Amino acid sequence: MKKIKLKVPATVANLVCGFDILGMAVHDPYDEMEFRLLETPEIIIKHIDAFGLPEEPSGNVAGIVLLKIQEYFNLKNGFEVIIRKHIKPGSGLGSSAASAAGAAFGANVLLGNKLSKEEMIYFAMFGEELASGVRHADNIAPCIYGGITLVKSTHPIDIVSLNSPDLFVTAVHPQVEVKTSDARQILKKNITLKSAVEQWGNIAGLVAGIQKNDFPLIGRSLNDVIIEPIRSILIPKFDEIKAKSLQLGALGGGISGSGPSIFMLSEQKETAEKIAEMMKSVYTEIEIESFVYVSKINPSGIQIVEEV
Amino acid sequence: MKKIKLKVPATVANLVCGFDILGMAVHDPYDEMEFRLLETPEIIIKHIDAFGLPEEPSGNVAGIVLLKIQEYFNLKNGFEVIIRKHIKPGSGLGSSAASAAGAAFGANVLLGNKLSKEEMIYFAMFGEELASGVRHADNIAPCIYGGITLVKSTHPIDIVSLNSPDLFVTAVHPQVEVKTSDARQILKKNITLKSAVEQWGNIAGLVAGIQKNDFPLIGRSLNDVIIEPIRSILIPKFDEIKAKSLQLGALGGGISGSGPSIFMLSEQKETAEKIAEMMKSVYTEIEIESFVYVSKINPSGIQIVEEV
Numbered sequence: 001m002k003k004i005k006l007k008v009p010a011t012v013a014n015l016v017c018g019f020d021i022l023g024m025a026v027h028d029p030y031d032e033m034e035f036r037l038l039e040t041p042e043i044i045i046k047h048i049d050a051f052g053l054p055e056e057p058s059g060n061v062a063g064i065v066l067l068k069i070q071e072y073f074n075l076k077n078g079f080e081v082i083i084r085k086h087i088k089p090g091s092g093l094g095s096s097a098a099s100a101a102g103a104a105f106g107a108n109v110l111l112g113n114k115l116s117k118e119e120m121i122y123f124a125m126f127g128e129e130l131a132s133g134v135r136h137a138d139n140i141a142p143c144i145y146g147g148i149t150l151v152k153s154t155h156p157i158d159i160v161s162l163n164s165p166d167l168f169v170t171a172v173h174p175q176v177e178v179k180t181s182d183a184r185q186i187l188k189k190n191i192t193l194k195s196a197v198e199q200w201g202n203i204a205g206l207v208a209g210i211q212k213n214d215f216p217l218i219g220r221s222l223n224d225v226i227i228e229p230i231r232s233i234l235i236p237k238f239d240e241i242k243a244k245s246l247q248l249g250a251l252g253g254g255i256s257g258s259g260p261s262i263f264m265l266s267e268q269k270e271t272a273e274k275i276a277e278m279m280k281s282v283y284t285e286i287e288i289e290s291f292v293y294v295s296k297i298n299p300s301g302i303q304i305v306e307e308v
Numbered sequence: 309m310k311k312i313k314l315k316v317p318a319t320v321a322n323l324v325c326g327f328d329i330l331g332m333a334v335h336d337p338y339d340e341m342e343f344r345l346l347e348t349p350e351i352i353i354k355h356i357d358a359f360g361l362p363e364e365p366s367g368n369v370a371g372i373v374l375l376k377i378q379e380y381f382n383l384k385n386g387f388e389v390i391i392r393k394h395i396k397p398g399s400g401l402g403s404s405a406a407s408a409a410g411a412a413f414g415a416n417v418l419l420g421n422k423l424s425k426e427e428m429i430y431f432a433m434f435g436e437e438l439a440s441g442v443r444h445a446d447n448i449a450p451c452i453y454g455g456i457t458l459v460k461s462t463h464p465i466d467i468v469s470l471n472s473p474d475l476f477v478t479a480v481h482p483q484v485e486v487k488t489s490d491a492r493q494i495l496k497k498n499i500t501l502k503s504a505v506e507q508w509g510n511i512a513g514l515v516a517g518i519q520k521n522d523f524p525l526i527g528r529s530l531n532d533v534i535i536e537p538i539r540s541i542l543i544p545k546f547d548e549i550k551a552k553s554l555q556l557g558a559l560g561g562g563i564s565g566s567g568p569s570i571f572m573l574s575e576q577k578e579t580a581e582k583i584a585e586m587m588k589s590v591y592t593e594i595e596i597e598s599f600v601y602v603s604k605i606n607p608s609g610i611q612i613v614e615e616v
Contacts (some may be wrong), residue, residue: 022507152513152529159518160525193497193534196504201329203508204515205460209470211519217468221460226501 005306006033008102009298010087011094012171013138015148016204016222016254023094023142023149026169027295029086031098032305033062034203035106038078043067049085061096061127062103068126069107073114079107088291091173092257097139105144109166113234118143118157125154129181130243132180139257140260146301150211162210164299167251168272172279173243175289180233183258195225211305215251215267220264222252235260244282245275269294270308312417313614316449318395320479320571321403321446323456324530324562325510331402331457334379335478335603337394337454339406341370351375359391369404369435370411377415381422383547387415391546396599399481400565405447408435413610414450426465428452433462441490447565450505454609456518472607473526475559475579480549480587481569483597486542491566494538498542504531505556523559523575530560530573543568545590552590553583577602 008031015022038044043057043066057063064080080105089093104120104127108293121144125135137159141149147164205221208214232238232255245253245264249271254266262279266272276292283290316517323330346352351365351374366369368533374387389411397402412428412435429452433443445467449457513529516522540546540563543558553561553572557579561572572589574580584600591598 018512020505021512025421150509150512150516152509158513158528160513161518187501189501191496191501191504193495193499196507196534197328197501199457199504200326200508201460202509204326204329204458204511205466205468205514207515208458208470208519211516214468221467225503294500 002110003034003036003308004106004304006035006106007303007305008033008098009143009301010171010293011097011139011142012169013257014227015206016224016228016252017206019137019224019227019269020138021151022206023138023151024169025146025298025301026141026171027106027291027298028094028293031087031102032084033091033102033106034082035110036080037110040078041070041076043070043079044078044080046080046082047195047253048082051085051089052221053085053089053221059130061099061131064130065103065123065127066107067098068123069104072123072291073111079110081106082307087171090177090198092178092255092261093171093173094139094143094257096128096131098123100124100131100210101140101143103300109304117144118159121157121159143301147297147299148209161205163213164297165213166217166269167297168266168269169230169263169264169295169297170245170250170272170275170279171256171261171263171293172276172283174236176236176260178259178262180258183231183234186234188230191226200224216302220263222254224254228254231255231259233261235290236253236286238262240278241282242254244278248274248278249294276306310418311342311344311616312414314343314410314414315611316341316406316413317449317451317615318479318601318610319405319447321402321565322425322535322563323514324536324560325507325514327535328444328446328459328530329459329511331446331459332477333450333454333606333609334479335442335606336601337401340392341410342390343418344388345418346388347598348386349378350386351383352376352386352388352558354388354390355393356390359393359397361393361397364365367438369407369439372438373408373411373431374375376431377412377550380431381419387418387609389414389525390477395482398485400486400563400567400569401479401481402447402451402565405432408432408439409448411435411572411611417612417615425452425603426467429465429467432538437471439609442531451609455607458515461608467614470515471521472605473518473521473523475605476574476577477603477605478553478574478580478583478587479564479569479571479601480584480591482544482591482600484544484568486567491542493537493541495535495536499534506533526573527559532562536562539563539567544594544596545569546570549587549590552586555580556586558583586606602615
């Protein structure tokens, strides 16, 4: 195989109470990535989008991952990658993770599936490190495994693949900037044991709900007493959107990753679409441009759409 | 029905990383409780054991639960309860919970199953309040539901019944006193967000492992970075017993409730029995008397052994 084309999905990290451990793949938005194995050792990155991301391999999220893989296998081959990015950088929907996970996944297919999923995670984390300074796997893991994943540990890499409940995801990305580093910095370093216990009751409930397909349990577990009350102040209209979503029938939801995107889970497509409309109109009213996405939870993650 | 006899099992609360939220029923030890519905409104409690527990209903854990039920239903009937307690008070194996849960369960059967499980929990918590000053459900819930339970909330009562993995439990009760109130008081009121995140990764892994019957995942999730390092100093030889249990093949384990009992989970009966021997000999060596118990996780909780 010399050429493949991938659909690399957006991901929602944290899932409200699962700060730094849970993540979920969606179908929409997604990036398109086209890989070609080269006879020469060059790494060529071309972005066909308007985000102005660096194309120099060592400064590009996909590029750095490919360089690490090339180095690890001592490859004589190189890669050409054409990226049509639709997941907006800074959206909180796993834009850098898509580039990083897509690069590891694509290279792996072209090299004849030499890598395990854990090894793909290992290489993709170099991309996350370049993007945010942190080698985390919250977004990479669901991108590669699909569905909902638990990152139990990154040293060593210990990823648990959870069920993929049959639910719809509505996500809104308001055009305001929330830097991951800022979103991390405003968090308190210490929390009360009491609130931690409440949080881990919710996490246990969420994981149980996901595994049992108990949607009401998922709903009443999507409750974050530690991170959301602090981070949500960075996102205009967060409280209003959350309250209105619940009124419209959402099971629950919250900040996607470190924001500014907000996501909501619903059992019915109609509910998810009504929530999308509401989100759009709330931001229109205060003259903030926004993008809304409705899709199911994506059980498969990255998909190969063409192989030549 | 006028008379029933119950087998009311011991329970292991916390399950290492699930402080204040998880609990598990075992088969051994267990209390025997015999209930008789009386035509007169008296509550009569008789203990046929050597623990010297008060038999005055308002000062007895089972008695207070029966009084609350009698009051709630405005009953003209009373109850006579004969308790053969084998779960030692102060063992950390849910001795008071057995009396409380047994009382609610027994009364409910005699009254024609008027109560839901949540309502039994509600009444049984008065017994726990009498015993420890705290209306918690960590031990009551697995006693009534069986298997492993998650107490998501007690106001309102929200109990999630988890799977009951096919595992053996070894428990050792060394004859040293650890007061629940002391065990609670030495805990830190504040913890770092970093350790909380590690803890909830373990809790999520434990719940996922329980639901997926993934025993290695259960094993590597039975890790408590917050409570155990503090509380274990109250239990002689804790570290040695834990280390030796893992060497002998235990999946993992830790403090039962607030101690002093220690429990370990194993896949094989032989492993569980070897661990029991080792535990016994460790305490014999330092001249501390101990009791060891080996049984499977109890999927059913309280059992009716006789109805007349």
